[in-house]
Amino acid sequence: MTALDRTRLLAARLRAAKLRPYLATALYALSVVPSTHLATMGVDRHWRLYVSPEFVAGHPVEELAAVWVHEVAHLLRDHHGRADRLLDADRADHRRVNLAQDCEINDDLIADGLPLPESRVEPGTFGLAPGRLFEEYLAGIPRTHIVHVQCGSGAHGLPVAGELGADGAPAVPDVEAAAIRRQTADAIRAHVRGRGSVPGGWLRWAEEIAEPTVDWRRRLTGAVRQAVVWASGAVDYTYARPGRRSAALRGVVLPSLRQPLPRVAIVIDTSGSMADEQLSACLAEVTGVLRAVGIRGNRVTVLACDADVQAVTRVTKAEQVRLGGGGGTDMRVGIERARRGPEPPNIVVVLTDGFTPWPGEPSGCRVIAGLIGPNPPAPPPWIEAIHITGL
Template sequence: MTGGLDRTKLLAARFRAAQDRPYLATALFSLTVVESRQVPTMGVDRRWRCYVSPDFVDRLPVPQLAAVWIHEVAHLLRDHHGRADQLSDAGRHDHFRVNVAQDCEINDDLLADQLPLPVDRVEPKTFGLPDGLLFEQYLPLLPPSVVGHEGIDCGSGAHGLGRPWETGSSGGVSEVEAGAIRRDTAQAVRAHTRSRGTVPAGWARWAADILEPRVDWRRALTGAVREAAAWASGAVDYTYHRPSRRSSAMRTVVLPSLRQPVPRVAIVVDTSGSMGDAQLAAALAEVSGVLRAVGIGGNRVTVLSCDADVHVVRRVHTVGEVQLAGGGGTDMRVGVSHALKVRPHFVLVLTDGYTPWPDAPLESTRVIAGLIGGNAPQPPSWITTIQIDD
């Protein structure tokens, strides 16, 4: 057993890491050092505290300690604990396996950057796996022989499970501050790439995801349909089918009552030659789930198959009953115009975007465009647009 923590050596290693990889400097100096003899090596918690074993610092040279600093801050920058929280119960039950998968995600980039990680590290080739995957992809690929080992534990800042040596949830870096650190680091990575071009591919991809986040199109589509359905449900009108109860006070006058309609939706499906069957099937499956989620069913859904003309118009109980036809040119204006004949409250158009659109907003009807595939031309600004990945 040695004496206390050699902070001079530890902080010299952090300084070296920041000097050699300046784009990580903000993140590295955001970590608070906490000495602990319980932690096996070094580990981080969700609040950006770095727990350090004095014995571990004593036995590693400064260059390897610098690499470990970068390894630990990478767990936090890549939000490993937040992503681990999203795993299924079966996926996160063994925090050691999760930690190993996360180390595989990080260490392939660090080794490609020629960082001198300790020899007892894990990396994808340790298990015969390819480089460049995310930890969620590595996790199910790890062999059953990967079982708990007390020597690998990067703390709750990695696998998400609180550890005995961690000091609690107060203090440290907040989630808002952590988000700002990630964005600042991502901008530094991008600037470093433009000036020197020496950032590993994994860090470049991470920076792109932070600065240009991909929106979950399923969530966006659900939100757009929910909003349109709520707007339609609020469009009350007068009806004489059920006279107003106030008519009893006016014997010679029949007053109308207010009614709140159940939303009607028309789905215009682009079946032109540029649309793939797999794309259409995936999009229709998602639309079916969205309509069920917002309570639109029965005979309230009309689906139109359209390329440059409308081929099939059918009122369906489920989107699974849809029959698609076409395969020619593309003009969704025809489909939208035909859809208006059923007086829908909103029209959902599924297309690759290579089509002309109506010139002006439709009266009393909202339009949502689900653009399937990348690089699709954008519809007019008055159309709610959701980008649907291939």
């Protein structure tokens, strides 16, 4: 067995850190483990770098430096965590997952001028466009493995024979790994502010770490659930069902407490700035959320509104709504019309691009604004705003 040339390997790490100083903290967090279970270099979930001595001996320092960057990129981009969220069938085919992840990383490294070994894969290897995430590349990776890669469980997420496992030492805890990612993201953004350049993939990753995007569907579901709980807490008395204590009082009928099921109004911005496809998709999501929390049938009213209310519809499903309008934008009209209806809502959900006047003060019911589009202006602070993207 070839002895590991640590001098060459650590010289490559030093070179990588000097060339890309914003990655230095992450590079030096890796601990080196000589290994024969893989042909190149790979990482596990615990920030251990497994190194084939033959691979180190057969490549120049410049290429080894690029491989250092490649392997730490798997960990910084949380590839193993993202792989855990794949469908079981995709996750089980870890070689395809690994190839897709390498495509995500290597197009950035090649654009950055790093000399990766000739055996590398990149999006062009499979006829794919650069600049995508590995989840997008996965469908374009063939199931017949024309290329073999093994970057370890720190990439595809599945255990690999020869790795030390969770109890092996040294290891980087998850909390420390998250801190390393944030520090690296801050360093990348500072590098760009200082007029340095980084590949687009690294910059997008840094921006996402600094300002993480929360799935709007989850936020919308949470907001509606919270509003339903709030509205359902408004109890009232009813004589339709006598209170249980009436039996103890002869000749006296006591009312019982009633917890009403909330009514919901959905006000849809149908002005000329809003696309019907976006609105229809978003309305389907909202009505799905309402059904999930138990609000359906005649408890939901939809108002199509631009500068005036164009239609008021009772719906049980999104497909029943016919969107109309196309003029200016004033969601105040729709909110006010909903409030002054024969059965005022407890919750108002407004779907708009945000370029509208808003009521000057709270309207007596919970208002949730689903803001559609790339850069919507913020509504007043008493309105719960959720930025809806990807429609």
